[in-house]
Amino acid sequence: MPIHLFLASRSPRRRELLRQIGRSFDVVDVDVPERREPDESPEDYVSRVAREKAGAGLMQVAAVHDAVVIGADTEVVLDDHVFGKPADAADAAAMLRRLSGRRHRVLSAVWCISAGREEHALSISTVEFAPMSEADIAAYIATGEAFGKAGAYAIQGHAAAYISRLDGSHSAVMGLPLHETSQLLRRFEHG
Numbered sequence: 001m002p003i004h005l006f007l008a009s010r011s012p013r014r015r016e017l018l019r020q021i022g023r024s025f026d027v028v029d030v031d032v033p034e035r036r037e038p039d040e041s042p043e044d045y046v047s048r049v050a051r052e053k054a055g056a057g058l059m060q061v062a063a064v065h066d067a068v069v070i071g072a073d074t075e076v077v078l079d080d081h082v083f084g085k086p087a088d089a090a091d092a093a094a095m096l097r098r099l100s101g102r103r104h105r106v107l108s109a110v111w112c113i114s115a116g117r118e119e120h121a122l123s124i125s126t127v128e129f130a131p132m133s134e135a136d137i138a139a140y141i142a143t144g145e146a147f148g149k150a151g152a153y154a155i156q157g158h159a160a161a162y163i164s165r166l167d168g169s170h171s172a173v174m175g176l177p178l179h180e181t182s183q184l185l186r187r188f189e190h191g
């Protein structure tokens, strides 16, 4: 079945990633509040937000009969603390100090939603950071790369210098688990 694919995202990384696997798509702009409920697990939280993004996107393209909308969310999790995008430089530095010299998890959820169907997946990766000195953290923040990124770092950028190990999916850490996304879309295309 042919589908008309939409990506409900403001993230340039997600566009780049979806293009990487040869998908053509249109972008819909969504603004979903990202607030974890008091008793919500990090896994439920990231999945709920991704679903809300896809759902909000679908509302905008409801007139397109074969529309399938992708929504995704990525969060960095350390000791059950969820690190979203830093509010400012001080927040970014605080996140990086906590990630320094430790392993954390990156949860990346993707939902694909059409008028009659919903499919979803959750990718969990473990990322190990080498120790970062105060000077390293200051220099990293000065690159500007920390802003707009969950956990205040970008695996696809300068932060790669500090990532000593990745168990999981590089694309998922960057914002969209490409293998899982591709599998989900095939389900829409093949019935």
Ligand SMILES: Cc1cn([C@H]2C[C@H](O)[C@@H](COP(=O)(O)OP(=O)(O)OP(=O)(O)O)O2)c(=O)[nH]c1=O
Pocket (backbone or CB within 6 Å): 008, 009, 010, 011, 012, 013, 014, 030, 034, 053, 072, 073, 074, 075, 076, 085, 106, 148, 149, 150, 151, 153, 154, 155, 156, 173, 174, 175
């Ligand atoms: C950990 C990590 C995150 N990120 C980015 C991916 C996401 O854009 C961002 C996580 O924030 P999200 O809230 O998942 O996404 P977003 O607000 O940027 O975009 P959307 O409109 O789709 O809601 O962090 C990287 O680019 N590299 C990394 O290594």
